[in-house]
Amino acid sequence: MEQTNRKEAELSDDQQELLEKYDSESRVRTHSSKIATLLVSILAISLSLYHMYTSYFGTPVTLQHRSLHVAAILTLVFLLYPPFKKASRTKLPFYDIIFALCAISTSVYIFVDYLGIVNRGGLPNGLDLLFGALLVLLVLEAARRVTGWGLPLLAVLFFLYGLFGREMAGIFRHRGYSWDELVNFMYVTTEGIYGTAIGVSATYIFLFILFGAFLSKSGMGQFFNDLALAVAGQTKGGPAKVAVIASGFLGSINGAAIANVVTTGSFTIPLMKKIGYSRNFAGAVEASASVGGQILPPIMGAAAFIMAETLGIPYSQIALAALLPALLYYTGIIVQIHLRATKQGLRGISKENLPRVLEVLKERGHLLIPLMFLMYMLFFSGRTIIYSALLTILVTILVAMLRKTTRMSLKDIIEALEQGARTSIGVAIACACVGIVVGVATMTGFGLKLANGIVTLGGESLLLTLVFTMIACIVLGMGLPSIPTYIITATMAAPALISMGIEPLVAHLFVFYFGLFANITPPVALAAFAAAGISGGEQMKTGFVSMKLAIAGFIVPYMFVYNDALLLLNTTFVEGLVVVITSVTGVIMLGTAAEGYLFTEMPWPLRIVLFAGSLLFMNPNFIQDIIGFTIIIVVSLLQWQRSKKTTLKQISM
Template identity: 45%
Template sequence: MRSLKGWAYYVGYFALVALGIFHLYTAIFGTFEAYLQRSIHLLFALPLVFVYFPFSKKSPKDRVPWYDWILVFVSALPCLYAVLNYERIIYRIVQVEIVRPEELIFGIILVVTLLEATRRVVGLALTILASAMILYMYLGHLLPGQWKGMYVSFDRIIEHLYLTGEGIFSTPLGVSATIVMIFLIFGGFLEKSGTGNYFMDLAKAVAGKTAGGPAKIAVISSGLFGSISGSAVANVYATGTFTIPMMKQLGFQPTFAGAVEAVASSGGQIMPPVMGAAAFIMASFLGIPYSKIIVAAFIPALLYYFGAYIMVHLRAKKLNLKGLSEELIPSIKSVLKNIYIILPIVVLVVMILRGYTPMRAAIASIATCWLVSLLNKGRRMGPKQILDAIYLGSKNVFVVAIACATAGIVVGAVSLTGVGFKIVSLIFSLAGNNPFMALVMVAILSLILGMGLPTTAAYIVASALAVPALIKFGFSPLSSHMFVFYFAVFSAITPPVALAAYAASSISGASPNETGFQALKLGIIAILLPFAFCYDKAFLMQSTPFMNLFALISGICAALMLGTGIEGYLEGHINLATRFALILLGLLSLCAWIPIRLIGLTVGIALLLLLYHRLRKEKNAEKAI
């Protein structure tokens, strides 16, 4: 991303502030008609890509070259035309009225400039996928066999992508143009008001003195911060620049230090109350309140971070590592004294759970951020700081907006050509009518998509292609969408392409692949939980209170067994056979069949207690000698 100077900086600054103010206005007074709202959103986001993102690594990084200014102007024309003519566009009869020549030209310009913007912002993977889907729409009728598509004329393709709400301007871009944008601005206000720093201080105060303190600080602070940022890589750089060097200094190997941060940061996207753009899109796809997504995500998120925390604790005990020195840890008293700083988060959670829309809750939380800043002498937000907060939040819109718009091309191709039904048939035939094998195949598809796409785009594409198959196999819509979402998220720590692990390794200095494999071990429960909640809805808090509580207890015990078995330590080293037994019992503790789960829990807990007692006794005997 360019670091602009001079008048180009001010052009970008005021354009992003104007974008933010527009979205604040529509959040307070009501959004415009869907197509108009999305067109205005893209009218700002698409041209600004060419201001902030260079053509290549060799392009200027501190100024905008003349050819990018041309792209800024050209890319704005299709959206400007849509804004000025939106009433005629939304009332026209699709596939009946002819596409006007100027609409065809503007549609072509929009698709081409959007693909180029995607290449710059998101990467080649989504660009190639969207291009392939456009080619399939146009040439699919020439393919042989079951992949033969129906004939669609070129002007109808452009019409579908540009002049309807089923292509580029479909639901994903709509979520970016409403909820996501407000939450990005909320994130800017949180940063300016000091909430991010407070989370770090809170994590230090809670875990700083314990064994392996910095690693536990990474887990806690990344969970808290990630709940706001919703981006694994952004999370790594926000907290990892502090925690990774501290972990290395304390005695953790660089590979482990980077893996801890990658795992903790990736989990931020599944941590309520703000789980990133994909969770908002999921609520729209399912047609349910966002509060239900928050409730469903609570147990898996808690178990994920508990599992990571346990493994970090055991590794620290195994290496006999200590906590931070006293002078680096803020006192509990000073932290509690400033606890009012988290009031915006409290307001957000309470309002969402009481039934307010996410946008209303975010607006109230933004106002609370400003009020909280007035109580903090070093963080008081005047007019300049408010504009800076809007700019800071709006600057993060590019990846989400461009990914959502381009994912709309894929979604549009699926709806226009019926290729989604072919994918469902393929999954059915390969899975052999076995629901578990279908889950495995969809998990692999989601991981592959997540390796090359941002979480939001990976989720949109995978849900369009695979969720219908899972629903046909009998899994609930919520479980199916959450399953795809989780694997799209955790592709960030799944080799061979683990973006969060790569980001962490750039800070730790370790091998990216080694960091990725270590992160996969630390986050192993993230691979298991989606299968568990597909077969037992209690893991998503969709059952009775007793069964929901039983699922939580089962998950905690499973995390203890898996963590102990993988690390091979519990007050002392554990032999290989016992480690395998603990891992097996941990898997059984997540089984949907209650009798098997009870066996796994009973035997596993008994084994852990016996091990702890024996190893503790041996340790005390060694000390006595």
């Protein structure tokens, strides 16, 4: 393990370079000025402490709390992120100091004149419009620096649509809004920039990102890697299974697919290549596993909390509904990994080079206590989510003290507070910018119009409507981070499904899945491209192999739309147990058909038959289950006979 740690240290510069190439959130300044460095640290730590304080003692009024959150995040952006790739990473230009002060002023004005804003009741004065316009411009510029051009350009297009929609023809025409009306809506209401998205960012998301920072400082990442190695390292294709287990757990906590690929992948991808997996396959395993973390409870990369707030249902209901589809997704990946290893005769890592499960648990197993405590708080305590998150952070600090190897010093705690705030920047800015998009869609009714358009294109066919919705979600997700992608698709695409009688939770999970999987869907598969950068494989081929490994993730959403029993909704215990058994069987068949191997190479006709049989299992029905089991038995017998013939031929030769 010491060699591994040294290797990781050697790769740190390469990791950073790769992160910056595919993840604009990583392109931050390292100030040469000690004063600037200290200023950033103080601001970030203060922001974390403020959110911890308000989670226990309560927040100011909604508009003030959200404005303070946005102002602090904007200030950090202008202090940390250079305006262009070639700009200096060590010097802080004077104009960024001015931008930071302007960001602070937008919140100060709301605190100072809050009663005046409320009393004016939507009739803005000159200062309202000045600070509102300033906020819109600052958010757009900050989003450009942090997330790239895609999201701010989309926000600008929607803003222009709000201004000039009266000039359009057809269903998307609206009465049109003035600049004053739009700016006022974005600034002094809780439906624009300070809308639901930033509200969730300022409460749940920030605290869970901070929780992840403390877990990281305690050594949770190393624990997951070591435990995955101990459990799966010796099996066929062991390193690939290690990548799936470790990346899945870490991805659920941090919600950062590309960062997960680069950090975990720098360890797992070389191991996969070493035992014989191809470069493209090794990169694809890490990419598909890292992306899937955001559909895996308990934390789901914080998206579940936005979904709970949007739908107005308990978080626990969403987590339980998402559990079986997430397990099916990872089952599909592991099946293909195992069959590929069997086909190519790949072994795992020798036992003497692996840690032992009991040793890993003895050394760091206590780090599971905060996760178990969090699950208890979220599912059984009846306390609020933010209070649960705060207590879990405190429990993490205390539990880490139990062993010297995980104990956090005061310096570690301070660094975790700073890192938590810095890590939250990307999500918070994306939520603020997406508030412009959602705000205009709310004012103009664009979401409902788009939903009607999708239904019209689908010709009242549910399947076609699902396909068009999937395409829309993937296209949006190609240029946007996963959380704003979900917020936008939930606003504009999910209503199309809901209008056809699909339950809101089912519709929202459907659009969330496909917005997320854009990260591994060519031509803009950023997670796969980052993995290819580590493996040395071809970017597009790695992307397509990632899609094949993630095939269950592309099919299961259709299945739970047609039968929400897959989400364990509206079912009894016995019915749920049957659904689990049949759906897992179906995914195993699906993975086998995708890999094309069972005892021996499988011809295409049998792969197609097996693929069709897997779909029967994923739509629970007694007759379909009987047909599916018959297909399994027939295909298995045919493949077993073919393998025996192949073996006899090899012996005779």
